[in-house]
Amino acid sequence: MAESMQGLHRSHRCTEVNNTMIGEEVTLMGWVQKRRNLGSLIFVDLRDRSGMMQVVFDEPVIGSEGFSKAGTLRSEYVVAIVGKVQKRSAAVNENLKTGDIEVFATQLRVLSEAQTPPFPIEAGIQTKEELRLKYRYLDLRRPDLQKNLMMRSRVMGVIRSFLQDEGFLEIETPILQKSTPEGARDYLVPSRVHPGSFYALPQSPQLFKQLLMCSGYDRYFQIAKCFRDEDLRADRQPEFTQVDMEMSFVDMEDVLDVNERLIARVFKETLDVEVPLPLKRMTWQEAMDRFGSDKPDVRFGMELIDVSEVVAGCGFGVFTGALENGGSVRGINVKGQAAMSRKKIDKLVDHAKGCGAKGLAYLSINEDGTYKSSFAKFMTEEELAALVSAMDGQPGDLLLFAADRNKIVWEVLGSLRLQLGKEFNLYDPNEFAFLWVVDFPQFEWSDDQNRFVAMHHPFTMPYEEDLDKLTSDPGAVRAKAYDIVLNGCELGGGSIRIYQSDVQEKMFNALGFTNEEAHERFGFLLDAFSYGVPPHAGLAFGLDRMIMLMMHADSIRDVIAFPKVKDASCLMTEAPTPVDQAQLDELGLALENIEE
Template sequence: MAESMQGLKRTHRCGELSMKNVGETVTVMGWVQKNRNKGGIVFVDLRDRAGLLQIVFEDEEELMAKAAKLRSEFVVAVVGTVVARSGAVNKNMATGEIEVRASELRILSESETPPFPIEENSKTKEELRLKYRFLDLRRPDLQRNLMMRSRVATLTRAFLAEEGFLEIETPTMIKSTPEGARDYLIPSRVNPGTFYALPQSPQLLKQLLMCSGYDRYFQLARCYRDEDLRADRQPEFTQIDMELSFVDVDDVIDVNERLLAKLFKEVLDVEVSLPIPRMTWQEAMDRFGSDKPDTRFGMELKDVTDVVKDCEFVVFKGAIENGGSVRGINAGGQGSMPRKKIDKLVDFAKDFGAKGLAYIAIHEDGTVKSSFGKFMKEEEMTALIEAMDGQNGDLLLFAADKNKVVWDVLGNLRLEIARQLELLDKNEYKFLWVTEFPLMEWSDEQGRYLAMHHPFTMPMDEDIPMLDTDLGKVRAKAYDIVLNGTEIGGGSVRIFNNEIQSKMLELLGFTPEQAEEQFGFLLRAFRYGVPPHAGLAYGLDRLVMLMAKQDSIRDVIAFPKIKDASDLMTEAPAAVDTKQLEELGIEISKPAEEE
């Protein structure tokens, strides 16, 4: 049976003790990591969130007997004296120079044998760990991640408060808007047949706060999207969300660069050199085939359309005739890549929509092997290699298709080769602003233009006339912040004018009635004096994931859900009482699937 901690008061966390405390009497409390008997002396490694501490039980027989019975994950309180280690110093332990000689031991809580060991870099299947998340969360690596997340949140808030931002909470039971991803709905009991939605972001509400004169707003806002989950998505996630009045692009970028520099300095001791480079969307696509380029390495795309435009290779010719392009990357030093590996790259390219992948392997001796050599004149080949800056030992890879496909294929191929060559260093942090995004994106599926960011993004001043003539070419005052090839945040200057906003909604296919029904309150607000405003939102989960060098956002979220959006620990979602549904005035139309 558990003992009480009455009369005891913890003086230190385990991991906080050091040589400075030698001679002090301390009271520590924590979990038994392990327990070993060595020459009649009992050694216990005690664990809390600050780290491990070695406790020594010797001399007193009753105490030693009690200590010998401790098992993993028992919770104990220990009173003792800090001493320099008698045995060898443990350099793998922050407290490795000291140990605590126990004079009192209380067992506060016993433990059954856990279903898996509590250890760093656990090899246990994630499903089991998520079912017992409360145990998984004891792992020091997960604890470090969540402590880092807490620190990032604290620093962000302190910085933004210092910069004059107000933290204002916006409601999470709002009106459903069909634009964007799928909403999670909440049936109303008071007005049966009507629903609230959980917000996909506080976008409209933060814009209203600007209308209301709050000047600078921020919130670490919970956001919700009912999407088919990919590895890196959660049904609920957190944004560092901000909005500023009386600003243009540069003002938003300035304050955010300083925020990022502060976070990386204080959390990781990494200097972010400012200003962060900027690149237009067009340049990013042309050079990296991606709107979120990983600039930790080169291997940039080159447009060789002009070089090959007269050649007889039908793949190139056809693409160009269809208004597309031919572009290549130079995988430097990979000229002797075996055919099998090249074939795998071709398959990889096909996954991204390529019909094939043309290549030129330049051997160390200068001889050339190419998948399309026979269709090219020798001088055409030479010109192409020269355009690609091909040296002996290089591998040149080409895609020919519509621009969109070419960018996507080569952009991803570039990353794949970098992964294979281990060019991606998690300790290197390369930031990049991508600016001047297209305002609209044509959807073949829907046969209409969709907003690339959202319907409230301001077109660039000089492009406004093209709204009526060449919509696809209009650029937006939008910007994304990219870190090592991941978009960690994005935002835009907003439309703050009723007429332009109405026009945008019209271009996006809203009838005036639909616009009024869904965004009526915003359009109404725009009638009463609106300041120019702009904002930005970070995906906090993703940002912390990168800072903590993790591969999944599940490793920086305390209680994550799995791909089907269920929680393995609590077994949510679950069936509910019929009475609850009756009160809400809803019925289940499909029977729940049997397991």
């Protein structure tokens, strides 16, 4: 039966007790991890968020009633214990922070009993994630998840402290706002008092933080909750947290500098890791050409090599056909893997097809210098030798080639590079490799919409020398945009903003918006700009994603207290769920053709 803690006050968390306190009385409260009954003594491992403490129950010390009660304790019972700190009488446990001490209990209160949990409450368990997420409140008791969430809290504290010291003001922006569909899908919220109208949950605070610059708050930040109704991946959730900031009267160097120093402070104060500054920079074009990705993992080589000129005019139609259609031929050298089995190579070919390619060409260089290849019979010895030389091929190497439009070639080889780099342990998983990617294209072509769309967003400033191309050659316009990348993962990005009305009008026209459509979507921002707007710029980075990388977690679900699964549902609360008809009627909504 549960008892009251009236009169008791916790004096310490478990691992706040140390061997300088031997002989002192302490009051600990937490969960029973394990009970071991040795007859004359009962040992209990007591757990709280700080760690564990061994508690000893000795009948002459605690009395027969307390000793009997200790014998009934089971895992996950919540207890309060008063006792004296003693040096361990048995062997020291080197794996515990409190491994050289124990507490001899003089009082025990059972504050709450517990059923047997559906999985062990311990680090590193192999329980299926679906079960853990259904009982997330139990999963969150596990030390590894608690470590992640405590790190998240520490990081947020360091971020706030740093930005406030740098003169930033923390200002909250609305959660219920206007839908401005351009990019990912909005989550919509129906309005009861405005029937037929909807709010949107923010994909980012972008428009409001720019309005704050118009309002004179020249350095803003917010640890903001954002929402995007899009397909999920390991590092994506329908609701996520980003560190958002905007600055007035600055250029790109100012934004990059403050964020580099912020990252360095966070990693030093939380992980004691030195981040060398300034961070490396790479243009978007260089990143794509060398790594096939605009978020390259630079911890290892295996870079893409353009062999288009080498194979131009060769006898292999796949190569020459790609070049004739405006594409390219590129390859990667998988060092020492010439003996890779055909079955495994076929899987790589399937991977390439999954990326949109028609196939994947390969050439193995045997130890005796001969070749085994899917295309050697179509090329002369001289052409093959030139190709191998261009790839720096040596006996024992496996060369992989993709031939298609650049976008597909980059996608195929970039993803294969990451897959093989992980498989062959080509990088140190404990290394943190930061990188700025700059000079993005202003636009990218959308086959679905049959028009150019903004690669970042419609308010990104083009380079001044490219302004004349906004109408004549949008695909050649470069953006004053920048992304910060860590270990092949985009942490975040930002840009210099457009603040001149004529440039913004050209930008909207390039995106296919009429002036009327632009004002319908963004009129309140454009109107604000007419009253005097300073040059401004900003950046936002994903807090969840950064904590995931800092803690070497496999998924951002491991660093979010209550995450969703791949279909955007919550296994614990079973959200989303149907609502009562009365609620729908009040909102003026009717559901039609709903299919399970």
